[in-house]
Amino acid sequence: MNISVSPHTLANGLDVLLHEDHACPIVAVNLWYHVGSKNERPGHTGFAHLFEHLMFEGSQHHDRGYFQPLQGAGAALNGSTNADRTNYWEVVPTNALELALWMESDRMGFLLPALTDAKFNNQRDVVLNERRQNYENRPYGLAPMAMLAALFPADHPYHWTTIGEVADLEAARLDEVHAFFRRYYHPANASLTLAGDIDPDEALALARAYFEDIPAGPRVDAVRADAALDREVRLRLEDRVELPRLYVSWLTPAMFAADDAELDLAADLLANGKTSRLYRRLVFEERIATDVSASQNSREMAGFLQVAATAAPGHALGELERAIVEEIERLAAEGPTDAEIERGRVQAEAQFVFRLQTVGGFGGKSDQLNAYNVFLRNPQYFDADLARYTNATAAAVQRVSARHLAHARRVALSVVPRGRTDLALADSIPAVVQ
């Protein structure tokens, strides 16, 4: 099992990955730029994401909305920004591949001549709406900001969320857009995958025709920053919520680094699904929580494993914390059972195979090939990635739990109803959210 891929690099540095799959008469065009909110600086947060919005507002040779011609050809399309990368994709019927390449190459090569103050101001308003809708006006919506700010120091680029701070968004200027585009949006900092109903020779010829004349920009050096917690940090946030929720996070290794997959498995057996240890104990047996979840959030430079649980009415967050810490210590001391390891192995295999069903969109084969290529310089990593999970042993999961989780150098964030700071963990101090 693998995703067959033929990788090429054009003279200007653009990586082009080709994958054939003729099951459905569609082609996925998936373009990654290796830039995200980690490339921002304090005082200029939210910029990478705001920029992503501007990529849909037209370019020099098609100075109108990006959606119309593509939707008129039957495409689905979208884009997203996270801390480490920005991706853009179209899924087109086979006959519209050339149109998608025309559109993507025009905004890679010719965005700035079409950019106006009016577009910039409009999309800044849209982003401020997005921020209010998805963070400020959403229960627990500010928790990610408080958590990241506590886990990573102020000069670390994971200190802020991708949506950015309001003051920074309001202060952003059009000339910064120009500098950002020149620095990051060029072929040598991008990876293009064409997957689906393609003839590889024809697809490569089209990619060359549309992209090879776009000049390479300056080399983008990898961002480097360190994070370490030397003690427990206890924070609290008052929010418009009915039930208090506890978030506990530990700093963990980066994506694809040693221990990353084992921590993923540890998170699953702790709190993913009704069979997980914490769900059984907190929700099913003791009934002191209404929900619990855990995830290893691994990123390019570092990761954090987070457990979150919402208290049932009448229960304080201290009870939840005690149970979470006990279960982690038990996992670190005794390791998982053979049944848990076997279950994790089958679930990993199934999740990997499920993803093979779709060529495009977020998480489809084209997106995965770009992830492997951009982060590992190895698009053929699918099998090796799955093997990280299927080869994980009980001893390894126990070891990583002991090393990365069984200690108090963590951030515990209590989100409580306004005026009910008594429900927070003892000795918590107010979190500052920008």
Place this chain on the structure above:
Amino acid sequence: MKAAPAKAVGKVDRSRLPEPVRGVEHGFPVIEKSRLANGLRVWTIEHPAVPVVTAILLMRRGAASDPLGKEGLAALTVDMLDEGSGSRSAIDMHEALARIGAQFDSDIGSDAAALTVTTLTRFTDRALTLMADLAARPNLADTDFVRVRQLRLHRLAQMRDMPGAVADRTFVKLLYGDHPYGHTPIGDERALASVTVDDVRAFHGAELTPAVSTLIVAGDCDHGEVLRVASEQFESWTPGPAADPSASGAIPHPARLNIIPRPGAPQSELRIGHVAAPRDTPDYHALVAANMVLGGQFVSRINLNLREGKGLTYGARTNFDFRRAPGPFALQASVHTAGTAVAVREAIDEIAAIRGPRPISSEELALGVAALTRGYARNFETADQIARAAMQIALYDLPDDYFARFVPELEAITPAAATAAAARHLNPERLITLAVGDLDAIAPTLASLDLGEPVIIPADTF
């Protein structure tokens, strides 16, 4: 299938966009159908691209079957199905699902409920056996009932803080009142508190029966093999009446403008709409096309106006929710508090305009239709997508060639026909507006919109 031949590769012409040549054809695969003695329909659709199967058990009973005063019973019953079977506890059931790497979901709407399992092909038999355990042989034990109902009550408490959920629950009540569509599936706290485990058992026995159900398996599967396992596993499922309930009742006439106060809210959550058309309306395709132009896609009139033109929202959408009985037409958007009245006025104006004052142009219609038809093939890529498509056929008694006919049906719609359908099914005078937002900030300007005095609905009314 071969890719279209490349053209103009040597030199790129940026003076105009490449025109896709027409002609990517895609048909829906054949549905093989059988029926068990107890009435259960067993459908399979072969799609062997990847060794994965999706099995859906569709039951044509949903929240519209909740008895008055027991709103939430159907959803609670469906939620109880995975809480143990025979000697196996709820945890055991989920352990069994996890051991085949299954993705398990249960969904419920007004007209139907569905259990979905996606798994690797080699576990198909085990998945179907588990599905039968869930649907036909659930324990429905009292201790599990107490816990599951409590979790739903907690969920309802949490939803009071979610502006979108508050808006959804209140909006259907405004539109439908005591009609079977007048509540969301989760129900409300008072009704759920009155539900007993006996209600759940009775609902399961009388309503969730093989005669109203279809087992749909899509992906890398074989009809004979699925039928063999289904026959063994589902044959003990007790038959029941097959007739669909009629979702009918009086439609109320609420105030045109309603506000739920959310002090200090930075955005207003909006719903604007009224009861519209059923799934079997002859105007179905024309309304689908008209909605694409009005608010059904990014480049629709309403989204381009409110988001790209005025920067009032992250996104605004409209939708006809087609159901067995007439379902709601609704606009939904979260808009900046300061721009709430402008957004409401613009949205209502757009809805009024599309009925005739600014009829659907041939360019707009062509774009909306093309967006739905030219990329049609991508809707049938995964086992899950194919099973869900077949579920639409089973739920609304559509013909087997429904998906094959969708594209020509839509392409036959004229601009005049789309505009006329919008005029028949949208009525600006009847539009009900609900805003969940900062009352002090939005009431004065909303009151100037000529929609009458706003009715203030306390946040904990429903």
